[in-house]
Amino acid sequence: MSCSEKNNELFSKTDNFVESLQTTYDSYGIMNIDEFSEKTSDSLYAVTPIGRLINVKLLIPSEVSEYEKLKTELSNHYKNDKRVNDVYICAAGTIMIDCRTNK
Numbered sequence: 001m002s003c004s005e006k007n008n009e010l011f012s013k014t015d016n017f018v019e020s021l022q023t024t025y026d027s028y029g030i031m032n033i034d035e036f037s038e039k040t041s042d043s044l045y046a047v048t049p050i051g052r053l054i055n056v057k058l059l060i061p062s063e064v065s066e067y068e069k070l071k072t073e074l075s076n077h078y079k080n081d082k083r084v085n086d087v088y089i090c091a092a093g094t095i096m097i098d099c100r101t102n103k
Helices: 008-023 064-078
Strands: 045-050 053-058 086-089 095-098
Touching (some): 008 095
Antiparallel strands (some): 045 053, 086 095
16 A cells, blocks of 8 residues: 555545635634544544644654655645645644645
8 A cells, every 4th residue: 555545534634624725714713723623543643724724743653754754745645736835844843734825
């Protein structure tokens, strides 16, 4: 099973949040973020929208290389998606999907 196949559920969850920022929410805000947080069924990842950013966290202890690999996979997944400005590892050690608009 390739990494991208393994992460289909994760990509589905992040895709839903990216889409909802275009259709349902202007921003998720910063209050009550746990209300929107979702875990994958294998409990490997938590996906939490914060404002117009989507935070992806590995829930098991992981090496920096695992975050780098996941960042690359998410970057490749969104490389042609104009709704996503950037995918990066933030200072807190989690991955952010940046959906902020340039208004």
